[in-house]
Amino acid sequence: MELIPIIRPTLPSLKSVTETLCKSYESGLVTLGRVVASFEKLSCDYTETRHAVAVSSCTSGLILAYAAMGFQEGAEVIVPSFTFAATVQAVHWNRLTPVYVDCLAGSMALDPDEVEKAISPRTAAICPVTIFGLPPDMDELERISEKHGIPMICDSAQGLGSRYKGRPAGGFGICEVFSLSPTKVITAIEGGLITTNDNELAQKLVRMRDYGKGPDGEDMVLNGLSARMSELHASVGLLSLENAQHLVDSRKRLIMKYRDVAARLPGCRVQEFPEDRSTSGNYFTLLIGSSARADRETVRFRLKAENIESKRYFHPPVHCQTAFRKLPHRVVGDLPNTMASARESLALPLFSHMTEAQLSRVRGVLENVLGSR
Ligand SMILES: Cc1ncc(COP(=O)(O)O)c(C=O)c1O
Numbered sequence: 001m002e003l004i005p006i007i008r009p010t011l012p013s014l015k016s017v018t019e020t021l022c023k024s025y026e027s028g029l030v031t032l033g034r035v036v037a038s039f040e041k042l043s044c045d046y047t048e049t050r051h052a053v054a055v056s057s058c059t060s061g062l063i064l065a066y067a068a069m070g071f072q073e074g075a076e077v078i079v080p081s082f083t084f085a086a087t088v089q090a091v092h093w094n095r096l097t098p099v100y101v102d103c104l105a106g107s108m109a110l111d112p113d114e115v116e117k118a119i120s121p122r123t124a125a126i127c128p129v130t131i132f133g134l135p136p137d138m139d140e141l142e143r144i145s146e147k148h149g150i151p152m153i154c155d156s157a158q159g160l161g162s163r164y165k166g167r168p169a170g171g172f173g174i175c176e177v178f179s180l181s182p183t184k185v186i187t188a189i190e191g192g193l194i195t196t197n198d199n200e201l202a203q204k205l206v207r208m209r210d211y212g213k214g215p216d217g218e219d220m221v222l223n224g225l226s227a228r229m230s231e232l233h234a235s236v237g238l239l240s241l242e243n244a245q246h247l248v249d250s251r252k253r254l255i256m257k258y259r260d261v262a263a264r265l266p267g268c269r270v271q272e273f274p275e276d277r278s279t280s281g282n283y284f285t286l287l288i289g290s291s292a293r294a295d296r297e298t299v300r301f302r303l304k305a306e307n308i309e310s311k312r313y314f315h316p317p318v319h320c321q322t323a324f325r326k327l328p329h330r331v332v333g334d335l336p337n338t339m340a341s342a343r344e345s346l347a348l349p350l351f352s353h354m355t356e357a358q359l360s361r362v363r364g365v366l367e368n369v370l371g372s373r
Helices: 014-027 034-047 058-069 086-093 112-118 138-148 199-208 231-242 244-262 296-305 336-344 356-370
Strands: 051-055 076-080 097-101 123-126 153-155 175-179 192-196 268-270 284-288 345-348
Touching: 014 034, 014 231, 034 051, 034 192, 034 231, 051 058, 051 199, 058 086, 058 123, 058 153, 058 175, 058 192, 058 199, 076 086, 086 097, 086 153, 097 112, 112 138, 123 138, 192 199, 231 244, 244 268, 244 284, 244 356, 284 296, 284 336, 296 345, 296 356, 336 345
Parallel strands: 076 097, 076 123, 153 175
Antiparallel strands: 051 192, 175 192, 268 284, 284 345
């Protein structure tokens, strides 16, 4: 039986990549060149932001964003624990302290009330995370951010193509950082993108992604990283972004079909989609509760037996992971919604070119194992 992978990038044709890359390749200017500039320009248009800075990954982008803000060592950053590890790794690489707060039970996004409770005199930033492609409650988080004068650095790794109250992701907080890795809806094979409306921050980030070079290229005026984007990656990124509408819409259609299936599985639920926002469609996860017909491990095992990939996601919650337990941190409360989401959530195959036949095979297993008898 043919493998159904959990995720596969929907890539532009190799021919179109070659054509886009050609001039840069032949000129020998193969990094931070004309294609990167075009990709950044299109990213600004797409996200309706003033600046887009292409980098080597979302993680390097987040590391640079915290560094550019110049926070004091040991200052606190409020983060969800129901997220991917890189959210927190960027905090630790800056010698800042993550403060883990709970997510909401329904959307699984950062709970604004918990964020406000977690604020201390040492809080330097809030990091809202786009969960599976769905933005958190940005209005409420921005209200808290403004009230307390604490900037938001948004980990929007999974969110390029999502919208909140009609606005595209990109312009929230002081900056948003997207991932363009192969597991994302819009990919550059590997890469990241920082969007911001803040001129000063953008200028700093442009220097910092290239070691921190000053105007003469010799004297480093900032402590940066080697985090440039190559012309090859930008070519794939540019062509993918030109196709964004199709990439996002096809996933959203698949997600709606999955949600219809899930509605008929007793004891199971799905991520709540508040009406004021729309997902980029990065992941579909099924939440398999304790009253479901089978537990998550059984479902995983049965899918695997049918050569269908799935993933416990996000699991374990970040504050429970070996590396992060040993590093400085603070946890606010028992994080009940985080623990439940991490216990129940199973990511199922989803990619923009997934076929009806593939979806139907996954549906068959789910109905068999979890459906009412
Ligand atoms: C929430 C979140 N943050 C950060 C990252 C890291 O992205 P990258 O691999 O581009 O560094 C990911 C990657 O999946 C992610 O899901």
